[in-house]
Amino acid sequence: MVHTYKEAIDWIHDRLPLGIKPGLKRMEWFMEQLGHPERRVKAVHIAGTNGKGSTVCYLRHILQEAGYSVGTFTSPYVEQFNERISVNGKPIRDEEIVELVQIIKPLAEELEKTELGAPTEFEVITAMMFYYFGKMNIQDMVIIETGLGGRFDSTNVVYPILSIITNIGYDHMNILGDTLESIAFEKAGIVKSGVPVITGIEQSEALQVVSEKANSLKAKTYVIGRDFILTNHSATETGERFSVETPFALYRDITTTMFGTHQVKNAALAVMAADYLRTYYSFIIEEEHIRDGVGKAKWIGRFESLSDNPLIIIDGAHNEAGIRSVIDTVQTHYPDKDVHVLFAALSDKPLEKMVQPLADIAETITFTSFPFPRAATAEQLAALCEHKAKACEDNWQRWIKEKQINYKDTDLFLVTGSLYFISEVRKFLKK
Template identity: 70%
Template structure:
């Protein structure tokens, strides 16, 4: 039995040896043993390829502005492991992690002896979260981010008040499928009978699957651009400004501080979800809560400016759609900057399709690697680039230090790729850089 925080986290991470095992049988077994804590969690379930974390941040901020206590379950973490399970943006304590592992570890050992096999790392963390919010510290609402896919994701044991699918694009194709229709079918697995669904899915192939599944399950569907619409959108020095019309209200000239057209979509989806909580479940959310919540929302590692002099931006663009959104945002907000890209990624990503847009954006592009099991070699990444000013570095910390010294007022250092890499870079920059 674990006694300390370090032992608890080491035990959790030790479950990585089991890899990914899609399916709900092990989760259902643990929920039964725990007395079904998931049934006591009032949740919004948030899936999609990109934008899940940002949508959680917007919706949490709106609900907090309205005075609610909000639990969140997100992944991966950026600064510390505990942040995966948070209340009002504050990670739970080290002692609470220890206590949760002490509850779940004996179950994992018992489950390992059955034909189902032991639970994976993500299943263990999900079980910890559901036990925490269902039994130990019940919240007004819990925002649960899907880990991977949806249909067979361990979070899919919940029955939420509202479901959200932000978007569908190519990612984790080795698990979810080779076509948008196949990927959408996995994402659509979180749609529950009679539970309203909010989505910003645009691609016709994916939309057809989402709409068909929602109709079969009699889930009322709210689609961005059809059922709720953004107007008067403009980029500002502080982020974005736009107006939003839902079937129930209109919000004029609201502002967000996270830049990019994709963030406008995420914010609009969060507002629509908040509207459904207000109308369907009597959450007391006023227009000023919407405006204040959107304005205050932030999410680390998403187009995050960590230094102003020199200008350094971190963005966890970890798939093709994320990279393309990043490139559009840089061009919209910093059209006159010389862009110096530092990029690291995981091997199971569509690397060539990610690097091509960066090649077109960057004045220089540098490839590196980092200490992570699936991290791609810097040389392999560089081989996929056609940029005339490409480079490879082993010590990315030295690259950052050097660029910080030589960068001028016209330079932008853009550090992007895997969220795991962004987490490491952020720790370094937050330690040494003052804005």
């Protein structure tokens, strides 16, 4: 039996080698044994290639400003494991993790003896989340982020009141497929009969897949650029300013401190979602709640400035779309800076399409690695790069310390790549 927080976390992480097992049979078994807690969760379900976490964050803040208590389920974590299951932005307590593992662990061991096999780490955490929000701490709303894909994602046992698909890009292609249509098909798996879908998908071929799935299930779709419109977007010193027109209202000159065009689109999804909840589900959400919620939202590890002198920015750009977004944001907000990149990534990512675009905006680019099963080596990354000032540095801590001493006012140090890497760098810099 698990008695301490460390024992609980160790048991969860010990399941990592089981990898990813697409399918919902084990989750359905869990839910049956637990008395179907997922049926007691009022949820917004969010899938997409990028922007899920930020969209969760924006919508949570809007609902909180309106006075609602909001649970969230996100991944991966940046600061501590507990943040994956949070209430109003506060990670659940260590003791609650222990209590949840004490409930889930015996069931996981029983499940392992069946023909369905042992549950994965993500399945265990998802079961913990549903039990927590369905039985232990019921919320006004729970915003649930998928882990991978959608159709066979562990979270897809939930029947939400609203679904959101942020965008579609090339990621996890070994599991989701290597075309936008196949990836969109997997993401569209979260669409439920009669449950409306809000989406930021902009590629016509991907949007068609989602639209056809939604139409077949009589699920109304709200598409960015068609059903709700972004206008008057401009970059500011502290973030972005924009307006959003939904079918129900016009919100002028909203501001966010999250940088980048992609974050404006994520915010627009959250505004549309809040407006839908207000219009059709009688949530009491005023314009000031939307403005204040978007304005207060912060998502750690996403174009986050951790130092002004020198200017150090971290960003978990862990796939091709993420790299394009961080490049666009740097060029928009810091066009006159000399950019020095520190990059680490997982080996199963489309590295060729990530490395060279970064190198193209960099004065110098340094590759490194970190202790993680699928992490690429610095040498593997450097081999993909053509830049006269490229380097390998196994000790990234030393690189950061050196830059904190030797820098010019025109320098911008951009640390980017895997979210797991960014998590380690953030802890180091915070110390």
